Every structure is written in C-alpha cells, then in structure tokens.
Amino acid sequence: MNFSEVFKQSNQLCKVSPDGKYLATCVQYRLVVRDVNTLQILQLYTCLDQVASMEWSSDSLFILCAMYKRGLVQVWSLEQPDWHCKIDEGSIGLVSSRWSPDGRHILNTTEFHLRVTVWSLCNKSVSYIKYPKACQKGMDFSADGRYMALAERRDCKDYISVFVCDDWHLLRHFETDTQDLAGVEWSPNGCVLAAWDSCLEYKMLLYSLDGRLLSTYSAYEWSLGIKSVAWSPSSQFLAIGSYDEKVRILNHITWKKLTEFEHHPTITNSKAVASHRCLVSDEIPPLPVQVPVVKPDPDRANPKIGISAIAFSVDNRYLATKNDCMPQSVWVWDMQRLGPTAVLEQTAPVRFFAWDPRRPRLALCTGNTKLYLWSPAGCVSVKVPVEGKRQHLAYS
Amino acid sequence: MPESSFEDINNIYVSSTMPPSRQYSQSTIPLLPFRHYIGNTEFCTENNTSECMLYISQELLALGFPSIFFDLNGLRELDVISALNSMYGLLQMHRRAVGMLAELEVEQLRVSSDLHCQQLTNSKLKDQLELSKKENLRLCERERQLEANTKALHHCLKNEKEEVQKLQNVIASRASQYNHNLKRKEREFGKLKERLNQLLTDKKDKKQGMDVLNYVGRSDGKRSQWKTGKTDSRHESDMYKALLNEFDKHQRELMIENAELKKVLQQIKQEMVGILSPKRQSGETQKEEKPKEFTDQQIASDEEEENSFKGTSEMSCEHAREQLSNSIRQQWRKLKDHMANLDNKASLVHLGQGINEEMISKEVHQEEMERLKLEIQQCKDFIHTQQQLLQQQLSTPWDEETAAVLTDCYMLEEKERLKEEWKTFEEQKKNFEMERRTFTEAAIRLGHERKMFEEDRATWLKHQFLNMTFTDQMNLKTQNTLSEYAVQEQKHISSPKTPL
Numbered sequence: 043m044n045f046s047e048v049f050k051q052s053n054q055l056c057k058v059s060p061d062g063k064y065l066a067t068c069v070q071y072r073l074v075v076r077d078v079n080t081l082q083i084l085q086l087y088t089c090l091d092q093v094a095s096m097e098w099s100s101d102s103l104f105i106l107c108a109m110y111k112r113g114l115v116q117v118w119s120l121e122q123p124d125w126h127c128k129i130d131e132g133s134i135g136l137v138s139s140r141w142s143p144d145g146r147h148i149l150n151t152t153e154f155h156l157r158v159t160v161w162s163l164c165n166k167s168v169s170y171i172k173y174p175k176a177c178q179k180g181m182d183f184s185a186d187g188r189y190m191a192l193a194e195r196r197d198c199k200d201y202i203s204v205f206v207c208d209d210w211h212l213l214r215h216f217e218t219d220t221q222d223l224a225g226v227e228w229s230p231n232g233c234v235l236a237a238w239d240s241c242l243e244y245k246m247l248l249y250s251l252d253g254r255l256l257s258t259y260s261a262y263e264w265s266l267g268i269k270s271v272a273w274s275p276s277s278q279f280l281a282i283g284s285y286d287e288k289v290r291i292l293n294h295i296t297w298k299k300l301t302e303f304e305h306h307p308t309i310t311n312s313k314a315v316a317s318h319r320c321l322v323s324d325e326i327p328p329l330p331v332q333v334p335v336v337k338p339d340p341d342r343a344n345p346k347i348g349i350s351a352i353a354f355s356v357d358n359r360y361l362a363t364k365n366d367c368m369p370q371s372v373w374v375w376d377m378q379r380l381g382p383t384a385v386l387e388q389t390a391p392v393r394f395f396a397w398d399p400r401r402p403r404l405a406l407c408t409g410n411t412k413l414y415l416w417s418p419a420g421c422v423s424v425k426v427p428v429e430g431k432r433q434h435l436a437y438s
Numbered sequence: 439m440p441e442s443s444f445e446d447i448n449n450i451y452v453s454s455t456m457p458p459s460r461q462y463s464q465s466t467i468p469l470l471p472f473r474h475y476i477g478n479t480e481f482c483t484e485n486n487t488s489e490c491m492l493y494i495s496q497e498l499l500a501l502g503f504p505s506i507f508f509d510l511n512g513l514r515e516l517d518v519i520s521a522l523n524s525m526y527g528l529l530q531m532h533r534r535a536v537g538m539l540a541e542l543e544v545e546q547l548r549v550s551s552d553l554h555c556q557q558l559t560n561s562k563l564k565d566q567l568e569l570s571k572k573e574n575l576r577l578c579e580r581e582r583q584l585e586a587n588t589k590a591l592h593h594c595l596k597n598e599k600e601e602v603q604k605l606q607n608v609i610a611s612r613a614s615q616y617n618h619n620l621k622r623k624e625r626e627f628g629k630l631k632e633r634l635n636q637l638l639t640d641k642k643d644k645k646q647g648m649d650v651l652n653y654v655g656r657s658d659g660k661r662s663q664w665k666t667g668k669t670d671s672r673h674e675s676d677m678y679k680a681l682l683n684e685f686d687k688h689q690r691e692l693m694i695e696n697a698e699l700k701k702v703l704q705q706i707k708q709e710m711v712g713i714l715s716p717k718r719q720s721g722e723t724q725k726e727e728k729p730k731e732f733t734d735q736q737i738a739s740d741e742e743e744e745n746s747f748k749g750t751s752e753m754s755c756e757h758a759r760e761q762l763s764n765s766i767r768q769q770w771r772k773l774k775d776h777m778a779n780l781d782n783k784a785s786l787v788h789l790g791q792g793i794n795e796e797m798i799s800k801e802v803h804q805e806e807m808e809r810l811k812l813e814i815q816q817c818k819d820f821i822h823t824q825q826q827l828l829q830q831q832l833s834t835p836w837d838e839e840t841a842a843v844l845t846d847c848y849m850l851e852e853k854e855r856l857k858e859e860w861k862t863f864e865e866q867k868k869n870f871e872m873e874r875r876t877f878t879e880a881a882i883r884l885g886h887e888r889k890m891f892e893e894d895r896a897t898w899l900k901h902q903f904l905n906m907t908f909t910d911q912m913n914l915k916t917q918n919t920l921s922e923y924a925v926q927e928q929k930h931i932s933s934p935k936t937p938l
Contacts, residue, residue: 101657117650125651132646133637144657154630159646163654188680206673209665213673233684242615251681264608266615340607343618 055093059102064120066105068093073107073118087118090128095138099145100187104163106148108139115139115148117163129161142207143187158192160210169210175200177240179225183207184232189251191226191235202226202237204253214253220245224268231277234294238282241266241344246282248297257297261290266345272352272361279358279377283349287365289375301380305349305365305373307333309385333368333385353395355402360418362395362404372406374416386416491516498524501531703762710769714776817856824852 055068058078065076071092075085091109098105107116113136117127135153142149148161155176160169174180175193183190187207194201200223204214222240229236234256239245244267246259259282261267266285273280279300280292289303309331338345351364360383361375369391376383388408395406403417413424482490495505503524505517663669787800828849 104654113644119654125654127648127650129648130644130646132644133640134646135633146654146657153633154626161648163650164656165653168648189677206676208673209663209669211665211670211673213677231684233681242612251677264605264612266611340611341614343614345611 055096057096057098059098060100061102064102066096066098068096073105075120085120085123089116090114097141099141100143101145104145106139106141108136110136115150127163143183144207175223177224179227182226182228184228185230186232189213189232191228193223193226216253218247220247225271227271227273229273229277230275236271236280238268238271241269241285243267244284259292259297269348270350270352272354274354274358275356276358281352281361283352283363285348287348287367289349289352289363303363303375305368307335309333333371333387336367336369338367351395353397355397356399357402360402362397364392364395374404384416388414503527700762703766707766707769710773714772821852825849
C-alpha cells in the first residue's frame with residue numbers, strides 16, 4: 043500500500059468525489075480541490091468563514107461548504123470556477139446542511155429544528171418543511187434518490203412524511219405508533235422504510251413505500267432498546283443492534299426474527315478468534331478466549347453498552363458489529379452460516395470501521411498510527427506514516 | 439444299721455432344714471415326706487428312743503438350746519423341763535419362722551405384683567416409646583417438608599428480589615434517560631428563549647435569501663414541470679409502479695425457487711420409485727420386462743407429472759404441493775419399509791433360512807459381482823502380461839532406470855487406452871439402452887400408427903365400396919389393392935370382401 047505525502051486538513055474535512063477523480067480538503071476557510079492521481083491542486087476557493095461541513099454533490103460538479111456560526115452556505119462549481127452561490131439563512135440560523143440526491147437542491151436545517159428549507163439551484167423555488175424532528179436519523183433518502191423520508195413531530199405525536207425528490211411534492215404523510223421516533227432508514231431497494239423508537243422502548247416499525255404499516259417488531263419491554271440499525275445490501279435482512287448486547291436479524295419476507303447474534307465475553311469457537319496480538323506474537327491464544335469487557339457506568343444516560351455500530355459487507359456475506367462494552371473488539375459474522383466467523387481484538391478501543399465497497403474487506407482504525415484490514419483470507423495491519431490519531435476513514 | 443439310720447437322719451436333717459413351702463428351691467435333694475402336725479412315727483420308735491433323744495439333744499445343742507439331758511452318774515436322764523423349754527423354744531422359733539415365711543411370702547407377692555406392675559408399665563412405656571418415635575418421625579418428615587418449602591420460598595424470594603433489582607435497574611436507567619432528555623430539552627428551551635429575546639430586541643432583521651450567479655440546469659438535463667394535479671397523479675402512479683415492480687421481481691424469484699424445489703422433489707420421487715420398482719419384481723422376470731416396467735413406471739409417473747402440472751394450473755398451488763409432498767412421503771415410507779424388509783431378510787439369509795423372491799435377486803447381484811470381479815482379474819492379468827512382454831522386449835540396451843520409466847510410460851499408455859475403451863464401452867452400453875428404450879417407444883408408436891392406418895384403410899374401403907361401379911377395371915383395381923394390403927396386413931379386417 044502506498045501513501046501520499048501528508049496534507050493539512052482541519053476538522054476532518056477530507057472527501058473524495060463520488061466519481062473518484064478529485065479530492066477536496068478544507069483548511070480553515072479555504073477549500074482545496076486536487077486531482078486524485080497526481081495530487082496537483084486544481085482549484086482553490088475561499089469561503090467567508092471557517093468551514094464547518096463540506097459535501098460533494100452526487101454528480102461531482104459542485105461542493106457545498108457550510109458555516110454554521112454565520113448561518114451561511116456557499117456552493118462552488120468545479121466546471122466553472124467563477125460561478126458562486128451563497129445561501130444565507132438569516133436570523134433563523136443553521137444547524138445542518140446537505141445535498142439532495144440529484145445534486146441540485148440543498149436542504150438546510152435551521153436552528154432549533156424549526157424548519158427545513160429546500161433551496162433549488164435550478165430555479166427560484168424555495169420549499170419549507172415544518173416541524174422536522176431532531177433525532178438520531180430524522181432524514182433519509184432512498185438509494186435511487188427518488189424519495190425522501192422525514193421524521194416530524196407535531197402535537198406530541200410522531201409523523202413520517204415521504205417526499206418525491208423531483209419536485210418536493212408531499213407523497214405521503216402518516217402517523218407512526220411510536221413514543222419518540224428516533225430514526226428512519228430506507229431499504230436499499232427503496233420499497234420499505236424502517237422506523238424505530240428511541241432507546242426507552244424497543245420498537246421497530248416497517249412501512250411500505252405507500253405508507254402502509256407492514257409489520258412491527260419488538261424484542262422485549264422495559265429495558266433499553268434499539269441502538270443501531272443496518273439494512274443488508276440486497277434488502278433481505280434488517281440487522282437491529284440493541285442495548286442488551288445482541289444483534290437481531292429480521293428477514294424481509296415475514297419480518298420476523300431470523301436469528302440473534304450474542305456477543306458473549308467467552309469465545310469457545312476455534313475458528314473465530316483473530317487477535318491483533320496474534321499478528322505481533324504469532325501465536326494463537328488458547329481456547330476459551332476471554333474478550334475484555336468494560337463495565338459501563340449505570341447511572342449515566344446513554345450508557346456505553348450495547349451494539350453501537352453494524353455494517354454489512356457489500357456481497358451480503360458478512361456483518362461487522364461493535365459492542366460498546368467490548369470496545370477493543372470488532373465481531374465479524376458469517377450470514378450464510380449465521381454464526382461468528384472472526385473476532386478482531388485490538389489493543390485500543392476501535393474508533394471506526396468500514397467495508398470496502400467492492401469486496402469483502404473490512405478496515406478499522408483505533409486511534410493509533412496503524413490501519414487494520416481484515417478479509418476472509420486473513421488480517422493485515424498497515425502502518426500509516428502520519429502523526430496524530432486516526433479517527434475516521436472512508437473508502438472511495 | 440445305725441450308720442444307715444444316721445445317713446437317713448442326716449438326710450432328714452438336710453431335708454428338714456428346708457422349709458417345705460419354698461417351692462423355688464433349687465435343691466435336688468428329694469424331700470422326705472414330712473408331716474409336721476402328726477407325730478413322726480417313723481423317726482422314733484420304741485427301740486431307738488435313746489438314739490432319738492441323743493439326736494434331738496444334739497440338734498437342740500446345735501440350735502443353741504440348753505441340753506435336755508442332765509447327767510446323773512453317767513446316765514443321761516431326760517430333763518423334762520428343759521425339754522419342754524426347748525420344745526417351747528422350738529415352737530417359738532417355728533412360729534417366728536412361719537411369721538417370717540408369711541412376711542416373706544407377702545414380700546414376695548408384693549415384689550411379684552411390683553414386677554408385674556413394672557412389666558405392665560414397661561410395656562406401656564415401650565408402646566409409648568414406639569408412639570413417640572413414630573410421632574418423632576412424623577415431625578421430622580414434616581420438618582423436612584417445611585424446610586424444603588422454606589428453601590423453595592427462599593428461592594422464589596431470591597428470584598423475586600432479582601426481578602425487583604432488575605426492574606429497579608431498568609427504572610433507574612429509564613429515569614436517567616428521562617432526566618437527560620429533560621435537561622437537553624430545557625437547555626434547548628433556554629437557548630430558544632434567549633434567541634427570541636435577541637430577535638425581539640434586535641432591530642436589524644437579517645433576511646434570508648440566496649445569491650447565485652446563474653441558475654444551473656437540472657442534473658438529468660430535463661426541464662422541470664409545473665406542479666399540477668397531473669404531476670401529483672404521476673407521482674402516485676410512479677410510486678405504485680415501483681412497488682409493483684418490486685413485488686413482481688420478488689414473486690418471480692419465489693416462483694423460480696418454487697419450480698426448482700418442485701423439480702428436485704419430482705426427481706427424488708422418480709428415483710425412489712425407480713429404486714423400489716426393480717426390486718419388487720419376482721425372480722422369474724427377465725431383463726426385457728425390466729425396461730418395460732420401467733417405461734410403464736415412467737409413463738405412470740409422466741402421467742402423474744402431467745396431472746400435477748395440470749394441477750398447478752387448475753387446482754390451487756397448496757393442493758398440488760400437498761399432493762406432491764404426500765406422494766413423496768408415501769414413497770419414502772415404502773422405501774423405508776423395503777429397507778427394513780431387506781435388513782430382516784439379510785439377517786435371515788445369514789442364518790440360512792427363508793427362500794423368497796428377494797433372495798434370488800440377491801444371488802443375481804452376487805453373480806454380477808463375481809462376474810465383475812472376474813473381469814477385473816482378467817484385465818489385471820492382461821495388464822501384467824503386457825507389462826512382462828514389454829519388459830522382455832525392451833530389456834537389454836537401456837539402464838534399469840530408463841527401462842523402469844519407459845515401462846511405466848507404456849503401462850500408463852496401456853492403462854489410459856484401457857480406460858478409454860472402458861469409457862467407450864460404457865457409452866455404447868448407455869446408447870444401447872437408450873436405443874432399446876426408443877425402439878420400444880417406437881414400437882408402441884408404430885402399433886398406434888398401425889391401428890390408425892387400419893382404421894383409415896377400413897374407412898377408405900367402405901368409401902370405395904359405397905362408390906363402387908360395376909366396371910371390371912374397378913373390380914380389378916380393388917382386387918389388386920386388396921391383395922397388396924393383404925400381403926402387408928397382419929390382422930384380419932372385419933369388413934367383408936364382397937364378390938363383385
């Protein structure tokens with residue numbers, strides 16, 4: 043693996059364009075666009091304030107730079123460097139800003155989540171969406187970019203609105219049977235919308251595209267509930283990670299639980315263990331292996347227990363999960379055998395992991411200078427020649 | 439004789455010292471009959487008075503009485519007074535003795551009654567002891583049960599306490615979550631109030647707006663459309679189309695899966711039927727019958743297949759599915775029973791009993807095995823001789839190593855050739871089987887066609903017959919055609935040959 047020289051970037055704003063040709067980085071108030079292969083600087087833009095968030099448009103023609111303190115969004119064009127666009131939210135403030143999937147609309151969420159303003163770059167139209175909900179994942183676009191689901195809250199009740207991204211026409215608006223809706227997520231085939239309740243109640247609702255309730259799933263009552271959710275790329279499975287340290291898999295035909303994966307602190311399966319210590323010391327630890335467990339503080343809210351991250355591999359074969367009370371381990375499960383295939387144990391808490399978008403290869407980082415790669419064939423650790431800590435990684 | 443009387447006297451002495459009423463005495467000395475209130479005529483007689491007196495005085499002396507004699511000039515004279523005193527003393531003694539006896543008897547009675555009482559009380563106490571032991575056991579049992587109860591209750595209590603603890607933990611975590619949320623909401627509310635204050639006091643109202651150099655075209659290059667009812671309905675229809683496409687795709691996948699599974703089940707069923715059918719035959723059937731039966735089975739199963747396929751279109755899928763699964767279950771049961779029978783018969787064969795149809799087929803199987811073994815042996819011998827011949831041929835000019843290598847090569851060649859020949863042989867066998875099958879099918883078809891042809895011929899002849907004129911040429915022609923057909927035909931036709 044080759045590494046380029048180190049480039050300065052602030053606030054972890056460093057993104058490759060969706061078509062893989064350009065690399066954009068933000069340094070303070072400047073936006074630098076480089077060619078991915080030669081790393082020559084192609085464009086340099088200056089924004090009005092320190093950039094808080096930066097995003098490429100889906101067709102790689104525009105870049106959005108948001109400055110939350112000033113309530114400003116500036117859009118830059120790659121084809122026409124002279125083109126400029128500035129969106130000022132005024133006194134209403136700005137909390138988040140993102141592109142729509144077609145790359146021609148910008149959705150700004152105002153302060154206090156008062157409304158979502160949809161600015162169009164094609165025409166003069168502006169749309170307002172009232173009462174969006176401030177929750178874990180209140181807004182989601184379907185994979186083909188045609189529909190948007192938005193969680194709303196009005197009169198102490200939760201609603202979901204489905205919009206057609208073409209002209210922001212409200213397609214469906216229905217109430218959900220939740221206490222406190224925490225998130226919505228489309229299935230990859232765009233036909234099913236998963237909506238889940240906050241951690242105080244374990245409830246997963248599945249709606250069809252036209253707003254009909256397909257099924258409800260609740261594993262248990264009273265204890266803390268859902269922490270993370272992931273769809274499999276084929277839309278066959280829905281993985282729900284909860285605070286009881288288990289991942290439950292639902293199947294798309296009956297929406298009932300297919301199996302549940304338990305993160306047991308003692309591993310007795312001989313195939314399963316791949317430890318970072320192994321890579322260093324070349325020895326396989328004797329069974330049964332104890333996974334280091336960190337007990338969470340019971341009095342604090344949002345305790346550090348439960349499955350906080352789930353991700354499916356792109357070929358649908360593997361599922362990677364991280365249990366917050368075993369922060370140094372990442373578990374990899376085989377979906378064909380419905381059992382654990384590997385437990386990757388590191389010497390420090392794992393900060394982030396991501397699957398390769400083309401093959402079943404998992405990359406994870408723990409905040410030190412190494413990058414760890416796992417594939418069904420074996421593990422590799424790569425030393426990244428850089429100072430500072432690895433916090434986040436992204437595949438192009 | 440005086441010694442004997444002394445012995446008697448001694449005996450008497452011995453016996454007289456024993457009180458007669460002592461029935462518990464352990465003395466074995468027989469008691470002389472002794473009458474104490476009648477004068478003892480046997481003791482003293484006129485002859486032995488002096489001896490008796492002497493004896494009595496000795497006895498009295500021994501008992502502590504003064505002598506009843508006083509000596510006067512060497513003659514012992516009976517002192518009556520002292521004798522009477524001694525007698526009185528004796529009587530007193532006797533009375534005392536009797537009194538003591540009576541007392542002793544009373545004492546004894548008392549003691550025996552005491553003993554009896556004691557025994558009674560003993561038995562009573564024993565009973566009481568038994569009772570109390572039983573009571574004790576019962577109480578122990580009860581105590582054990584109560585202990586078990588308390589243990590179970592403790593256990594329940596522990597469980598309940600654990601439940602309560604769990605629920606308390608849940609409540610605590612929920613409470614902390616609620617508090618956290620509440621604090622967050624309060625903070626946000628505070629921020630909102632501040633903002634509102636700021637906005638009310640702030641004179642300048644920063645307007646929101648977008649400042650863009652020029653509008654950009656849409657990503658897909660099309661123009662945007664006006665929002666009308668048409669677009670709304672178009673959106674609805676697009677959405678439903680997307681849903682329907684998804685459902686269709688899903689259903690197609692499921693249908694394909696279903697069809698594949700059905701095919702697999704059909705194959706399994708056919709194979710099971712095939713396995714069962716040749717074994718079911720009797721020993722006399724020959725190999726020609728086997729393919730016939732197989733084809734019959736094939737036809738039967740084909741018909742069944744057709745039925746089931748018809749069924750899938752006519753009846754509900756569930757019914758067809760049930761039919762298929764039921765028939766497979768039946769076949770499987772038959773196969774299992776058959777295997778069980780075979781096992782039984784195998785054990786019987788082992789014991790040398792039972793002659794059945796199945797036995798013959800086993801023999802046939804064994805014969806086949808023998809034949810194949812012979813063939814293998816022959817082939818091996820053949821290979822061996824070839825190897826030897828090769829070695830003989832190519833022996834001298836080369837080294838041992840090259841010779842070995844070369845023989846190996848030739849051996850390999852031979853082996854491969856043999857393998858190929860086997861392969862071709864197998865293929866030919868298969869082809870032959872297929873041809874035989876097709877031949878039988880063709881024969882059947884031919885039979886059908888012949889029937890059809892015969893019918894056609896009959897109708898044609900009838901037609902001819904009806905349209906017949908009385909010309910000789912026609913007659914000749916018909917006769918010729920008749921003769922031609924008569925040569926070809928094998929069956930007799932029913933239509934009469936009328937003389938023309």
